[in-house]
Each structure stands twice: as structure tokens, then as C-alpha cells.
Amino acid sequence: MASVLGLLEAREKKVREKIARLRAALGEAEGVLQRLVDARATVAEVLAEPPSLVREPQPGPVAGSMVPHRTDGMAASVLAPDYQRIVSVLESEAGREGMRCQQLATALGLQVVPAKVEGLRSKAKRLVERGWARQARPGVFTALVMPAG
Known part of the structure; x- marks a missing residue:
């Protein structure tokens, strides 16, 4: 017959293993949460910036380049x-x-x-x-x- 102390030790070992698995899952969940918080902060930062009023310089025409669709005022x-x-x-x-x-x-x-x-x-x-x-x-x-x- 198994001793009471042996049964308690086995039970304690199972509980400790379960705690280790839960801590690992908690660590993964915290990592996901931190990435979401960072993404939300980045999006809020980008949306708060006013649109750029300075246009990037357009390169000049190149031989063999595509023909753009003409719009009003386009030379x-x-x-x-x-x-x-x-x-x-x-x-x-x-x-x-x-x-x-x-x-x-x-x-x-x-x-x-x-x-x-x-x-x-x-x-x-x-x-x-x-x-x-x-x-x-x-x-x-x-x-x-x-x-x-």
C-alpha cells in the first residue's frame, strides 16, 4: 500500500507541473498583449500626424516609360x-x-x-x-x- 506521504508528493509534483504550464501560457499571452498594445500605439501615432503637404519630387520622363492617363492641367x-x-x-x-x-x-x-x-x-x-x-x-x-x- 502506498504511503500517505508518497501520495502527497505525487500530487504536489502534478500541481507544480500544472503551475509551470500555466506560467508558460501566461508568458505567451502577455507577449501577444504587448504586441497588440504596441500596434495600437503605433497606429494612433500615425493617425495623429498631419498628412504631408510636401510632395515627393517626381522623376522626369524616361525613354520607354509608361504613358500616364492624362488629367486636367497635365502637360x-x-x-x-x-x-x-x-x-x-x-x-x-x-x-x-x-x-x-x-x-x-x-x-x-x-x-x-x-x-x-x-x-x-x-x-x-x-x-x-x-x-x-x-x-x-x-x-x-x-x-x-x-x-x-
Whole structure:
């Protein structure tokens, strides 16, 4: 038969193990709570800051860069140089009635070969899609708004 002291020692050992497990769980819960408190403080700090009134400087246009969608007041200077040249020709007197891509290639001083013409067609269509030019009729491109003159 087991002694009463032996039974008490076994019971004490089980209780101590349970206390150790509970302390470990409590430590994990306290860590989670501290991360939540820190996150809430960071969010409150960010929300309390006034929005920045200083804009980051925008890099200049880069050859081969994407064509941004045109918004009111946006100048053609935000376009890559190739696109600026196309818009400039379309806004000129020669482009007033609209230009086919072969004519556009000639006006830009490019060789009128299929590769150059198709490249211009792709760029002109992209300018139309993004609001920088318009397609007067199939294959004929003009400036979006003709300058006064």
C-alpha cells in the first residue's frame, strides 16, 4: 500500500507541473498583449500626424516609360521624349487635319518602313487610350485639343 506521504508528493509534483504550464501560457499571452498594445500605439501615432503637404519630387520622363492617363492641367512634358515628339507633331499645323502613321513617321524624320510605322501606330493608340490624342477615323490620329491659332 502506498504511503500517505508518497501520495502527497505525487500530487504536489502534478500541481507544480500544472503551475509551470500555466506560467508558460501566461508568458505567451502577455507577449501577444504587448504586441497588440504596441500596434495600437503605433497606429494612433500615425493617425495623429498631419498628412504631408510636401510632395515627393517626381522623376522626369524616361525613354520607354509608361504613358500616364492624362488629367486636367497635365502637360505633355510628363511623357517620355518619343511620346512628346508625337504629341508635338499632332498639335502642329501639319497634324491639324489628322495624320496617318506613315505621315507621322515622315514628320518625325523616321524611315517609313513597316517596323517604324507599326511602332508609331502602337504609340499613337496608347496616347489615344490614355487621353493624350484622339483617333479622328480609323488609322488617322490628331491632337486631343488643337491649340488656338
